[in-house]
Amino acid sequence: MMDTTPRKEQIFQTAGAMFSRQGYHATTMRDIARELNMQGGSLYAHIDSKEDVLWEIVERAAAQFLESVRPLAGLPLPASARLRRMLAAHVDVVTRNLDNATVFFHEWRFLGPARRAHIAAQRDEYEALFRRVIQDGVAAGEFPGADARMGALLVLSAGNWLYQWFRPDGALSAAAVAAQMADVIIAGLRCVE
Amino acid sequence: MMDTTPRKEQIFQTAGAMFSRQGYHATTMRDIARELNMQGGSLYAHIDSKEDVLWEIVERAAAQFLESVRPLAGLPLPASARLRRMLAAHVDVVTRNLDNATVFFHEWRFLGPARRAHIAAQRDEYEALFRRVIQDGVAAGEFPGADARMGALLVLSAGNWLYQWFRPDGALSAAAVAAQMADVIIAGLRCVE
DNA sequence: GACCTAACCTAACAAGCGTTAGTTTTAGAG
């Protein structure tokens, strides 16, 4: 049973799993290598530095969030329907990439200044997508008494904290989680005054 | 201007600030010492190990959460009022101890197995407090269509993610944040079907 | 068989880690 995945990808995958469980700084290059049955130094035939590995993981995760949610933000639907689909997409990205999502949320601050700034900018853009949809709902009378800033914060808090408790083998599927979350939050945005 | 705080407390305080900004593993004993104008080895006149410092910070934070919220959970009030006050207390603990709360949420997993288990148990008890109050609200007809598990998860997601974005010098006070959060979430629990 | 390339290993580097032992400094009490 030969694994045909390129070695470089295997490194990213293994590093993602180990960074998520032990954290970036507590994971050694030799730890990663051992998991792949090789020597620590051999990793450097495929990658340039430890931080580059972290960057690859974090940047891919950030891109996945944006690419999944951005197309939904402008759909010709009521704000509540758009918000529901955006949250579902977010939950989907988190639950399907639990390890990398965990690294994204936990370890991005260990990137160098330039890369950290790049991620921060993407995160701000992402937040703005949610804020804008809720603002649309306020303007359209769907969420008459809601505050867009707090609404977006609430949606993203729920969506982001998810990596702390979601287990793929648990009772709730990702879709069920997303639906229940959306039910309560959207009801809240509608009914609050 | 002599600081009369015992050296041991100064160490916990400085370590809390540095652990929260750089993480536990990226912070050196010599880093902490430098901040206090001493040598790395001198710290060991006051503490026994680096992990003990982390433990002190995390355990104190956990105790603060429980001690602040537990007395409110059994108050003779409607569930929605109790939940509002519990969330306010939680937000208060986070915002008044931003550094230590950050360490609590981020770094507790680097404790040894026994201590980690102790914190996990306290966290479970804490979650149950919120779940039970919402369950009370469901039973009393206040939250007729709500799911207690998801409701508690939502409250705690909002309350816990707070440390990621709250800034004491920002536009929103802690009380205002807590009130807005409670407004939306309680409206959601009431109106969801 | 000669050649090439990618993948890997071995061995080491300079630096930094948490921690300790022994010594010196400081400050107050008798």
Added chain:
DNA sequence: CTCTAAAACTAACGCTTGTTAGGTTAGGTC
């Protein structure tokens, strides 16, 4: 001035860190 005890310093310990240089191996191409 002396004694004491706490607090800090110096210097090192054994180990680990990310990373590198140079040599080895395996498989495919002319």
